[in-house]
Amino acid sequence: MTGLLDLADETSVALTTFRRSGEAVTSSVWVAREGDALVVSLPARGGRMARIAVDPRVLVSSGDGAEPFEAVADLVVDDAQRSRIRHAFEVKYGVRLNGMWLLRRLLSRPRRRSALVRITSV
Numbered sequence: 001m002t003g004l005l006d007l008a009d010e011t012s013v014a015l016t017t018f019r020r021s022g023e024a025v026t027s028s029v030w031v032a033r034e035g036d037a038l039v040v041s042l043p044a045r046g047g048r049m050a051r052i053a054v055d056p057r058v059l060v061s062s063g064d065g066a067e068p069f070e071a072v073a074d075l076v077v078d079d080a081q082r083s084r085i086r087h088a089f090e091v092k093y094g095v096r097l098n099g100m101w102l103l104r105r106l107l108s109r110p111r112r113r114s115a116l117v118r119i120t121s122v
Contacts, residue, residue, distance in 0.1 A: 004069040004121045007062060008033030014063035015040060015119075017051035017073075025051065028063060030097075032088040037118040039076070039085045044115040049075075052117065060119060069121065076116040085116045 007013050008031060016026040027048065029040045038060065042048050052058070052073045061068035076082055089097050 004038065004060060004071060004119070005033060005036070007031060007060060007069070008038055010062050012063065013038075013040075014059075014061045014068070015048070016059035016061075016068065017048050018055045018057060019051060020054055024059070026059075030089070030093065032085070032092045034081075034085050034088050034118070037120045038071075039088065040117050040119065041085075041089065041114045042117060049115050049117075057122075058119060071119045071121055074118045074120070076118055082116050085118075 010031060012028045013031045014026050015029045016024050018024055025047070029042065032039050052075070056073050058071050058073045059068035060071050076085060
């Protein structure tokens with residue numbers, strides 16, 4: 001049996017957030033591990049962050065039909081922790097990550113930051 005933290009070995013995971021109505025919205029995100037949590041990077045002003053702000057409950061799965069894990073998402077605001085998380089992503093994804101962040105920066109509105117989110121088991 002695998003646990004939530006085992007999903008850090010995946011290239012991406014299926015992250016499900018919930019609208020105010022309770023409707024589930026699932027999307028694929030890159031994932032890394034930082035300590036006792038999974039971490040993901042999301043657009044700071046995107047729909048996923050808005051839903052997490054209202055309801056921090058999330059479901060996380062490998063996306064291959066496996067049973068999802070119930071978890072809680074928390075926005076990371078501590079600069080030292082943000083730095084460690086960015087490093088975890090750089091180690092895991094290397095050049096692909098820099099390309100993705102550059103593309104996100106080019107296609108998004110000015111001053112749009114990425115939100116780093118810790119995901120822990122319920």
